[in-house]
Amino acid sequence: MEMAARTSTPFFWFGYLCVVLFVSADQKNIPAKSGQDVTLTCRAPNNNKPIIIAEWSRADLDTEYVLLYRGEQFVPDNQHPSFKNRVDLQDRQMKDGDVSLILKNVTTADSGMYKCRAFLSQTRSWESINNIYLSVDPPGE
Numbered sequence: 001m002e003m004a005a006r007t008s009t010p011f012f013w014f015g016y017l018c019v020v021l022f023v024s025a026d027q028k029n030i031p032a033k034s035g036q037d038v039t040l041t042c043r044a045p046n047n048n049k050p051i052i053i054a055e056w057s058r059a060d061l062d063t064e065y066v067l068l069y070r071g072e073q074f075v076p077d078n079q080h081p082s083f084k085n086r087v088d089l090q091d092r093q094m095k096d097g098d099v100s101l102i103l104k105n106v107t108t109a110d111s112g113m114y115k116c117r118a119f120l121s122q123t124r125s126w127e128s129i130n131n132i133y134l135s136v137d138p139p140g141e
């Protein structure tokens, strides 16, 4: 009874909404369904530092990366085979520090922690930008 009364107050729902908005704006956890194309957002914080190299990796892959973009082209050498021909940058110019990743036709095997980092010309160093957890549901659920 008391719980029911509490959850029906506008204040409860306002608080709940704030939490939901905060979490979704943060974009740390991306749910997806098998077969979808997903975009993992990543933007270098300070856009006056030109990006030389952008790298996406996944926490559980040792040395192979998801995507490496250097000198205006993709570097296929050490890309994990499961990502061949399935990944792209949202903006290959990386304008305003945008290095968001497009991952096409996801499967449950794509679930995991994706890490985005960039090599910045100004500081001449790698900068970790963000980590995003992608969780892919099997089809038909």
Ligand SMILES: *[C@@H]1O[C@H](CO)[C@@H](O)[C@H](O)[C@H]1NC(C)=O
Residues within 6 Å of the ligand: 035, 105, 107
């Ligand atoms: C998506 O991947 C599945 C296998 O996981 C494949 O059967 C299907 O043809 C792919 N679809 C597209 C549009 O590439």
